[in-house]
Amino acid sequence: QVLLVESGGGSVQSGGSLRLSCVTSGSAMNSECVGWFRQAPGKEREGVASISNTFYADSVKGRFTISRDNAKSTVYLQMNSLKPEDTAMYYCAATVSHCYSGNWFRTWNYDYWGQGTQVTVSS
Secondary structure, eight states: OOOOOEEEEEETTTTTEEEEEEEGGGGGOOEEEEEEEEETTSOEEEEEEETTTTEEEETTTTTHHHHEEEGTTTTEEEOOOGGGGOOOOEEEESSOOOOOOOTTTTTGGOSOOOOOOOEEEEE
16 A cells, blocks of 8 residues: 655756655545655665644755645645755655654654655756
């Protein structure tokens, strides 16, 4: 049973934009908080943004925007002014719990995970 499906990744040049989508289904549709994470090769998975209350990692503030369309059961991540250091596999995650400033970026806070979509930014 697939609960979270990401799409929208791709290859862009530095300064370009991409919009990622995360479609929720099944039990994940009732999630209170949905987050985006990313993981580059050899690095730990890190929180990028989440929405219930909205939080952003400092590295993406002012460039990325998270939004939610409940009618479509979809969460978006609009990524502008992309940099090579944004290159990573991006994952959508969801939890039935509320996200707070102290936990939104913690992987253990989330109950459901998607398979990821690759974002590659070239200089």
